[in-house]
Amino acid sequence: MKDVSIYGAGLAGLVAAVNLAREGLNVTIYEREDEIGGSKDLHPSVHSTPMQPKETWDYIGIDLSSHFVKTDAYPNMWYNRKRLTLPPYVHNMSVYNVERGARPSSVDVRLFEIAQDEGVNFEFGRALTPDELAQAPPGSIIATGLYKEVYDLVGVKNSLTYGYMALSNWEKGKTGGAIYMGNFSVDYGYSAWINGIMYVLLFSRKPLNEKDLSKFKKVIRDVEGFESEKWVTADNGHFPRELRLFWKDKILAGTLSGMIEPFWAYGVVGALLSGKVAAKTWLNREKGYEDFSNFNRGFDKKLARKEKMDSMPFNKQMIRLAMLKARYNCWRHPEIINKPKDPVRWFR
Incomplete structure (x- = not known):
């Protein structure tokens, strides 16, 4: 059974984990927080x-x-x-x-339950430093959300929110x-x-x-x-200003990859879809990239229009x-x- 490492237990990471576990892979998610649901400062x-x-x-x-x-x-x-x-x-x-967030009524908890049922392993309280991410195994999925240090590590252009x-x-x-x-x-x-x-x-x-x-x-x-x-x-939080599915031999997912609607900043659905894109990419690089390109075909145009309007x-x-x-x-x-x-x- 092949191992897959996923960094970040947000929506994208959880969806990717569920899909890969269903393919018979041994999936482990590493999360910086102590429990599911993201930062307690920002949620519920x-x-x-x-x-x-x-x-x-x-x-x-x-x-x-x-x-x-x-x-x-x-x-x-x-x-x-x-x-x-x-x-x-x-x-x-x-x-x-x-x-x-971490309440039982949250979508994070529901996805966590589904992932557990599929046999996904979790390690909470992992700092997820740039060094650890840089040394992650080939094919690892990085879905760490809005943190600047990760944007800087993978070289994705971003702006502070x-x-x-x-x-x-x-x-x-x-x-x-x-x-x-x-x-x-x-x-x-x-x-x-x-x-x-x-x-x-x-x-x-x-x-x-x-x-x-x-x-x-x-x-x-x-x-x-x-x-x-x-x-x-x-x-x-940091907002992506470009699209990026790959970093070296690793796969990017969630907001980090740019899968967010750039004008109004709707991010939930993009994160869910991105998780499946990442899983599909792990299984078949070409098919995953095709979906990534199709979903994000209007990103650059919308972002340019938004930034022009803001000026x-x-x-x-x-x-x-x-x-x-x-x-x-x-x-x-x-x-x-x-x-x-x-x-x-x-x-x-």
Whole structure:
């Protein structure tokens, strides 16, 4: 039985492990944290993502539909305190919420259980230093997430992300979310709730300060009635600025490989798909690379458009104008109203 080493027990690492274990391989995952679920400083968390569930489960070979819950409505979008009117075709879209972290209701724990059932071995509390990763066996899968030292080790261009996050108890049985744009971030803030918790994140690929957070707090308080005395700084993540499936004789997976939607930074579905891509690559390098290329064919164009927009003044007003144009196009051409226009469509 051949051995496979996977570094990182996030979504990509777990999906890769399950698929390779099912092929009869002896799989071991090495994880820097002491348990499944990622950093306790950042989780539990809730993520909203557009997705194509059936295609996703069919591709990765794992049905996670019990943990991805369709939101009550497509997330509302706000500009400061003004709710934006979205193009009519938005009503054709579906967004799903999923919990991350170490709670039993998280998708991480569910994947961990599936991996254990498939015979995957785990070693927690491993530092995963650059030296250890550099000396990892050939064919190892590196799926270590957002850590700068690993980006630097494998030479993937990246940029620092900035954020503030907060968590609160919320009404059980409710699933929803909203996106907030405004003069507090070149990106956005968002709220998402599921499994009795509400998670709020202010996110930016340019530096944030307390003044930005104060503005966002007022918006989230006025719109959602959300207040928290405990906001956590989340300035240690790094965002990939290029695609990379291979590093020397090793395979990259997850965000480290660039499998993230680069404009809005949706990352959950890309991580799941990336795990299967990594497993497929381990089994057949050419077929794995073909899938990697197909899934990421729009990455460079989207990233360039995002970075150009961020460099311009009034960039959020440009998004509002784009929405007005889209609504006008729907009025001019009613036939497009019923066509899907998902912002992230991994499967064509």
